[in-house]
Amino acid sequence: MKRRSLLAAGAAALALATGGGFADGHEKTKVGFIYVGPIGDGGWTYQHDQGRLAVEAEYGDKVETIFQESVPEGADAERAITQMALQGADIIFTTSFGYMDQTNSVAAKFPDVKFEHATGFKREHPNVATYDARFYEGRAVIGTIAGHMTETNKIGYIASFPIPEVIQGINAAYLHAAKVNPDVEMVVTWVYTWFDPAKEADAARAMIGQGVDVIMQHTDSTAPQAAALEANNEGGRVFTFGQASDMASFAPAPRIASIIDDWSPYYIKRVGQVIAGTWEQGASWGGMPEGEVVIGEITEVVPAEVKAEAEAMIAAITDGTYHPFTGPINKQDGTPWLAEGEVADDGTLAGMSFYVEGITGEIPN
Amino acid sequence: MDLSAISPTLLIAALMVAATPIILAAIGELIVEKAGVLNLGVEGMMITGAICGFAIAVESGSPLLGFIAAAVGGAVLSLLFGVLTQYFLSNQVATGLGLTLFGLGLSALMGQGYIGIRPPTTSKVDIPVLSEIPVLGPILFNQDLVVYFALLLVVATWAVLKFSRAGLILRAVGENHDAAHALGYKVVRVRLMAIMFGGACAGLGGAYLSLARVPQWTEGMTAGAGWIALAIVVFGAWRPFRVLLGAYLFGGVTVLQLNLQAAGANIPVEYLSMSPYLITIAVLVIMSSGKAKAALNAPACLGRQFHASS
Numbered sequence: 001m002k003r004r005s006l007l008a009a010g011a012a013a014l015a016l017a018t019g020g021g022f023a024d025g026h027e028k029t030k031v032g033f034i035y036v037g038p039i040g041d042g043g044w045t046y047q048h049d050q051g052r053l054a055v056e057a058e059y060g061d062k063v064e065t066i067f068q069e070s071v072p073e074g075a076d077a078e079r080a081i082t083q084m085a086l087q088g089a090d091i092i093f094t095t096s097f098g099y100m101d102q103t104n105s106v107a108a109k110f111p112d113v114k115f116e117h118a119t120g121f122k123r124e125h126p127n128v129a130t131y132d133a134r135f136y137e138g139r140a141v142i143g144t145i146a147g148h149m150t151e152t153n154k155i156g157y158i159a160s161f162p163i164p165e166v167i168q169g170i171n172a173a174y175l176h177a178a179k180v181n182p183d184v185e186m187v188v189t190w191v192y193t194w195f196d197p198a199k200e201a202d203a204a205r206a207m208i209g210q211g212v213d214v215i216m217q218h219t220d221s222t223a224p225q226a227a228a229l230e231a232n233n234e235g236g237r238v239f240t241f242g243q244a245s246d247m248a249s250f251a252p253a254p255r256i257a258s259i260i261d262d263w264s265p266y267y268i269k270r271v272g273q274v275i276a277g278t279w280e281q282g283a284s285w286g287g288m289p290e291g292e293v294v295i296g297e298i299t300e301v302v303p304a305e306v307k308a309e310a311e312a313m314i315a316a317i318t319d320g321t322y323h324p325f326t327g328p329i330n331k332q333d334g335t336p337w338l339a340e341g342e343v344a345d346d347g348t349l350a351g352m353s354f355y356v357e358g359i360t361g362e363i364p365n
Numbered sequence: 366m367d368l369s370a371i372s373p374t375l376l377i378a379a380l381m382v383a384a385t386p387i388i389l390a391a392i393g394e395l396i397v398e399k400a401g402v403l404n405l406g407v408e409g410m411m412i413t414g415a416i417c418g419f420a421i422a423v424e425s426g427s428p429l430l431g432f433i434a435a436a437v438g439g440a441v442l443s444l445l446f447g448v449l450t451q452y453f454l455s456n457q458v459a460t461g462l463g464l465t466l467f468g469l470g471l472s473a474l475m476g477q478g479y480i481g482i483r484p485p486t487t488s489k490v491d492i493p494v495l496s497e498i499p500v501l502g503p504i505l506f507n508q509d510l511v512v513y514f515a516l517l518l519v520v521a522t523w524a525v526l527k528f529s530r531a532g533l534i535l536r537a538v539g540e541n542h543d544a545a546h547a548l549g550y551k552v553v554r555v556r557l558m559a560i561m562f563g564g565a566c567a568g569l570g571g572a573y574l575s576l577a578r579v580p581q582w583t584e585g586m587t588a589g590a591g592w593i594a595l596a597i598v599v600f601g602a603w604r605p606f607r608v609l610l611g612a613y614l615f616g617g618v619t620v621l622q623l624n625l626q627a628a629g630a631n632i633p634v635e636y637l638s639m640s641p642y643l644i645t646i647a648v649l650v651i652m653s654s655g656k657a658k659a660a661l662n663a664p665a666c667l668g669r670q671f672h673a674s675s
Contacts, residue, residue, distance in 0.1 A: 038584030196588040206623040364634040
């Protein structure tokens with residue numbers, strides 16, 4: 001009996017202590033991040049982690065950040081997100097498309113915790129917001145460079161999963177490459193992974209073997225860059241673009257430019273709103289104007305006039321005078337999508353599931 | 366569709382490269398399992414080998430030293446598993462899984478300073494005249510040394526298991542450790558050596574990824590290759606040449622499906638993507654079926670603990 005009452009007292013004390021901790025509203029705001037890859041991937045997850053560090057730098061003692069790396073997409077993610085909510089996180093950023101349903105389902109159980117899901121579109125509860133970046137703006141710029149740089153007229157695209165974000169990228173890159181080089185052909189290879197260096201390298205090699213001389217990637221590791229470098233060392237002429245992160249260690253060639261995701265402005269803004277108590281559900285889709293999509297240094301391998309053309313496009317997108325999806329654009333089957341001068345609406349883009357005219361091959365389901 | 370764009374020569378040369386890390390890890394695990402130990406830590410040992418090899422190759426400028434360091438690193442990590450399971454009789458499945466998690470974390474820690482660095486190139490053996498032969502040249506005579514080493518290792522493993530006394534003792538320990546013990550063989554010592562051999566092979570496989578196949582260091586870069594190796598050992602019914610076949614099939618179909626996609630083949634991508642797994646499993650299962658051969662081939666003491674007192 002005695003032992004039991006002691007236990008009960010202990011439990012009560014513990015409850016009091018934790019209850020007390022919550023009563024004064026946490027000493028610090030706890031910010032959680034769920035990552036799909038390791039923070040050292042040199043690409044996607046690395047950039048999200050840079051955002052996390054920016055939040056720490058901005059708010060110092062007022063925040064505490066926690067993160068979990070390499071959380072598989074799918075059922076296991078629910079456990080990881082729940083765990084983080086139980087650890088007392090006030091806001092949780094789930095940073096991959098495949099966490100969409102899991103984020104919403106955990107959010108239903110923790111109405112006081114704020115959830116931010118990257119690149120998704122489901123906001124089933126008032127405490128779920130989504131955020132994304134207009135990567136296709138960057139794709140338009142590197143597509144232009146690629147169209148000029150290719151000699152074999154074959155541009156390779158290592159695609160991860162057939163989701164709207166990836167399809168926007170393929171379309172934007174092709175449209176702008178074809179604009180400057182009508183003979184260009186888009187070779188798309190689906191690898192069904194965000195991060196598998198060996199497979200990404202194999203995909204790059206397979207395309208190089210078939211005459212592709214400019215490679216874009218929508219996967220997270222630097223392996224395709226290494227494969228291109230290897231081909232160049234053996235006398236090839238292959239160019240690549242840094243993806244998500246600058247990947248500057250492969251400059252000036254094969255990496256001739258890059259699309260950098262900068263999540264810091266958004267993370268700092270949203271965490272600030274949680275601290276101030278003004279956070280609201282939303283769907284953010286920032287791009288070049290917001291500083292979330294940045295083009296890394298265009299190296300000297302690119303001819304000056306091409307570089308100038310790319311920079312002009314960056315300026316036009318940033319000041320809002322140019323939208324990468326401006327008509328006339330037909331769908332792959334030839335049916336009209338956008339009329340002359342018409343600009344794509346965000347709803348269509350966010351659910352994009354078709355290729356534009358000129359791309360061969362089919363999108364997997 | 367333009368299938369003529371796919372060069373069969375390049376394809377076969379590429380599949381040998383793609384299969385090599387899996388062959389190395391699988392042949393090591395085969396020896397471990399033949400000794401009656403189930404080590405699920407292959408992935409962890411591979412990735413530890415990948416970073417050990419990478420770090421030493423970068424620091425010393427010599428890929429050869431890197432590969433040696435990778436083998437040592439993998440063996441040292443496997444020794445941890447060996448001591449825990451053989452002396453402290455911990456559960457092999459749990460310890461093996463723990464080893465994988467530990468290896469992934471350890472390698473990430475060790476690799477902090479090596480992200481974005483290029484390793485010294487692993488030179489290919491370029492046999493002057495032979496590598497000029499039209500089709501066979503690039504396939505057989507223009508690979509890096511590790512590819513040949515992996516093939517030799519498979520043959521050597523087969524020969525040792527089948528013909529040598531050491532192989533017989535190893536199999537005896539794996540089939541019936543009590544009998545082997547009664548005959549005076551040091552069961553624990555044999556198993557520890559097998560475990561270290563497995564660790565060294567897995568480490569080499571990992572280093573082949575980070576030094577030759579990718580080549581660079583990225584956290585988590587093995588991305589499941591260790592698990593594929595484990596599966597191939599089982600589906601290959603613990604036979605060296607079937608393991609080799611399984612690894613080549615897996616590597617080959619992986620490379621082929623990417624080539625088919627790039628060539629614009631009219632096959633749905635979903636089928637292409639799952640084909641390496643399906644085809645490898647199907648072929649090995651069919652080969653090993655009939656008269657319950659696979660079950661007969663599994664070492665009888667696989668995963669069972671041994672203590673001299675029992």
